[in-house]
Amino acid sequence: MRVPLLLLIVGVSEVFSGHFLQYYHTVVSVPGRGLPEYTSVGYVDGIEIRQYSSDSRRVVPVAPWMERVEPEYWERETQISRGHEALSLNSARSEMRYLNQSGGFHSFQWMYGCELRDDGSARGYAQLGYDGKDFIILDLEQSIFIPLTDQAKVTAQKLNTLTEHVGVKVKDYLENGCIGWLKKYTEYGKEELERRVRPEVKVLDQNVDGVSKLHCQVYGFYPRDVDVKWQKNGIDVPTYEAKHVFPNSDGTYQIRVTVEVPAEDREGHSCHVDHASLDQTLTVKWEPQSSSNTLWIVIGVLAGVIAIAAAGFIIWRKSSGMKTNYAQTSTSDKDGSSTSSNT
Known part of the structure; x- marks a missing residue:
């Protein structure tokens, strides 16, 4: 049997390498159904580390390694978060009054964060969102707020x-305070945050009415940031499907990137994966027979498993004398009366 995949190591990795800290403060006009009026959530490298809400009114750890932080930290951050809550609620209500939105569901979100790359460079960002849309963004170079909609001009x-x-104050925090806290958090969670898990890559194709879908399945990698693209003879091939990264139960991630090409035009296509765990870009070539063979192997294995399970079920059913039809079952209450139901 031919080797199903041909792996090459080419290029240089360009995926983000470093750590980032993000905060989301959210206000909703109609709380309820588990959604507090105000929430504040902090993330490091996309992992939730702490949270605060108007229901609990306490900052609490989420990531296990955040429990290593000194107790004084939680009390101090709780007091700060209560101040942020009052300010955010007041700002959201003022914005609703200005926009003549006295009722209905509306959301106001303040998002900011910073990142520190392995080469020592750093950057920050801050922006406001209203009803799920970009509203105002901070220009860090000029330390001024830029409106992104006509409605946002007055607020900016x-x-x-x-x-x-x-x-100016926000810029100073993003460039100094935020980076300082990011360094502390990454030290607390160093074992978890700095691990690197190489991705596994498989290339499969699916033919439908003369059109071939080439699938590049990348899975089992950590950290989350990854760049996956298709090329034909060294030239990028555009993908028309959104690239979504999904989490696995073991803490790693997976992604599938698909392109559509004529069935007779598959030759020369290859999938290129860029990830922090790789010293160089990982390339997996599509091969005329191996990809379809791999797919049939997977189907064959699944069919075999199903057949074995079915045979085992039949044997178990015969040995236990289990009936093939379903009869009414009855249950009795305390008074001795019974009710019947069809299962």
Whole structure:
């Protein structure tokens, strides 16, 4: 049997390598059904580390390694978060009044964070979202807020003219305080955050009415950031499906990237994977027979498993005298009366 995949090591990895810290403060106009009026959640490298809500009114650890932080930290951050809650609620209500939105469900979100790359470079970002859409963004170079919609112009102007110089303070936090906390958090969770797991890659194809879908399945990798693309003879091939990264139960991730090509035009296609665990880009070539053979092997294995399970079930059913039809079953209550139901 031919080797199903041909693996080559080419190129240089360009995937983000470092750590990032993110915060999301969210206000909703209609709380309920488990959704508090105000929530604040912190993430490091996409992993939730802490949370606060208007229901609990306490900052609590989420990631296990955050429990190593000193107790004073939680009390201090709780007091700060209560202040952020009051400010966020007031800002959201003011925005709703300005937009003449006295009722209905509306959301107001303040998002900010920073990242520190392995080469020592750092950057930050801050922006406001309203009803799930971009609203205002902070220009870090000028320390001013830029409106992203016509409705946001007045709010941006107010922020830029406040005597407290909000933009300057936020910029200072992102470039100093945020980076400082990111370093502390990554030290606490070093064992988890700095692990590197190489991805496994498989290339399969699916032929339908003369059109071939080439699937590049990348799985079992960590950290989450990955770049997967198709090329034909060294030239990028555009993909028309969204690239979604999904988590696995073991803490790793997976992604599938698909392109559609004429069935007779598959030759020369290859999948290129860029990840922090790789020193160089990993390339997996599509091969005319091996890809379809791999698919049939998978189908054959599944069919064999199903056949064995079915045979085992039949044997068990015969040995236990189990009936093939379903009869009414009855249950009795305390008074001795019974009710019947069809299963």
